Amino acid sequence: MNLKFHGWFTECSPMWPGQAFSLKINKLIFDKKSQYQHIQIYETEKYGRMLVLDGAIQLTERDEASYQEMLAFLPLNSHPNPEKVLVIGGGDGGILREVAKHPAVKEIVMCEIDDHVVAACKEHIPSLASGFSDPRVTLHFGDGMEFLGSHAGKFDVIITDASDPVVPDDDEAGKDGPAATLFNDAFYARLHEKLNPEGVLACQGESMWLHKDLIKGLMKKSRELYPVVEYAYTCTPSYPCGQIGFILCSKNPTLNLRVPVTKWTSEEVKRLKLKYYNTDIHSASFVLPTFMTEFLSSD
Amino acid sequence: MNLKFHGWFTECSPMWPGQAFSLKINKLIFDKKSQYQHIQIYETEKYGRMLVLDGAIQLTERDEASYQEMLAFLPLNSHPNPEKVLVIGGGDGGILREVAKHPAVKEIVMCEIDDHVVAACKEHIPSLASGFSDPRVTLHFGDGMEFLGSHAGKFDVIITDASDPVVPDDDEAGKDGPAATLFNDAFYARLHEKLNPEGVLACQGESMWLHKDLIKGLMKKSRELYPVVEYAYTCTPSYPCGQIGFILCSKNPTLNLRVPVTKWTSEEVKRLKLKYYNTDIHSASFVLPTFMTEFLSSD
DSSP: OOOOOTTEEEEOOTTSTTEEEEEEEEEEEEEEEOSSOEEEEEEESSSOEEEEETTEEEEETTTHHHHHHHHHHHHHHHSSOOOEEEEEEOTTSHHHHHHTTOTTOOEEEEEESOHHHHHHHHHHOGGGGGGGGOTTEEEEESOHHHHHHHOOOOEEEEEEEOOOSEEOOSSTTOEEOTTGGGGSHHHHHHHHHTEEEEEEEEEEOOOTTTOHHHHHHHHHHHHTTOSEEEEEEEEOTTSGGGEEEEEEEESSTTOOTTSOSSOOOHHHHHHTTOSSOOHHHHHHTTOOOHHHHHHHHOO | OOOOOTTEEEEOOTTSTTEEEEEEEEEEEEEEEOSSOEEEEEEESSSOEEEEETTEEEEETTTHHHHHHHHHHHHHTTSSOOOEEEEEEOTTSHHHHHHTTOTTOOEEEEEESOHHHHHHHHHHOGGGGGGGGOTTEEEEESOHHHHHHHOOOOEEEEEEEOOOSEEOOSSTTOEEOTTGGGGSHHHHHHHHHTEEEEEEEEEEOOOTTTOHHHHHHHHHHHHTTOSEEEEEEEEOTTSGGGEEEEEEEESSTTOOTTSOSSOOOHHHHHHTTOSSOOHHHHHHTTOOOHHHHHHHHOO
């Protein structure tokens, strides 16, 4: 299943069979197998630098803002006072960079399993790294599930910036990736325990064009724990099908995640150097096409 | 620049350099060079049947509704009484199929340059073809520009469903495709002449991730002719960057294209067999990310 063109990187995965996206490469900058995964950083011809984990594109500099800003500000701007924030995963630093822009945030804890991802991105994709040096940030390396079990504090907002649960393998069906546990029931239950009573959770939620069943299952699981559960999405050309979603949950039954309580003017959006997020797109990102609303509302 | 994997179709174009999208193919069903272009129809493994013109994906059965429904119903549902509709291009029949669903439409004229596209799609992608047999439809084969010059009537809504102005060639820069004239000034002026005083125009408007300058130029040109000009977009995984836009223009200065005057309930959406369009997504499709609003508002 491995397609190769000379001078191009091609992404194939059992999670999106029958389709492949390729980017022209200037050079391979970093290539290492860590204890957890195969980490590669490329310089592409048209998409800037690119992080690849186990053969799957995690981000490119050209379009990463569409993911990072939306996954960070959908929950942060829905919460009336997001002082304490936990980020699970996100070792590239992009989510951290955005969370650190939010003026209400006082403390950011990040738990990433793979210190080699952090080190590689800090060195080779510095455009992502500003959050790591923020004095409000505490960085832990370890398994997200174990961290939640041992950490004493609670959070106003938790963001899980996970890679896909299944990664390519020699066999067509693929194998569990290091993020597989971030999609299971026990992990979801622990996230719930670690959220303050008014807390908001935001998780990477896959693409509606590829993984409707997975999304519906995650939302159903979330509804057993939260009174408010929503699905929103963003457009990121370098992700499969050009799109990725987010599952958003609130412990506060009266919170409307679709309408931000923090509304930024276009001057504030400019000052915060936002490329994608704005107050209008916050609400628009919850508006789903007919096939998805019908699928989610069916039994 | 031609990338080939055995058993896959790969799309490369000078209009989106440095990136390529590939779909796994079961078989090539139709392959013919007409007077205007190279027409191919494939059966893909995961995207149903696919129409390719001059090497560029025009549609796949899996996601074509996201394009056809939006390009048809954004103008039709913005117009208070869209009785007479002109479609330029759209030889695959998808736009016609959607326009024919609209209960207010009394007359549909279509002008397609290439009769071989119509014949091939009718035979090999019958899921697109229902509009061709609608008694309200008159089909002309010929150049859109010439048709506009010779046709006596005027229309309430005009939709141009054009392929890209530039198509791949042996040379890296590409060459003009059969749709190139549909992007020039004289053509825009003629469309304006053929619209009734309250008329609405909708044109295929390329992707904001790839062709910001082209889009801005087309909108500027449109503003010289129309008091209301907007850009909206839809998400279509098999188009480059997973997205394509529309330029919408109204002769009526008080018409708000963002809010449909015809609002369909979810029952009506189901009855019309819509997979993508709904009243909420109509409005959401005009909400642009920050990079695009800032670019369009800059000098």
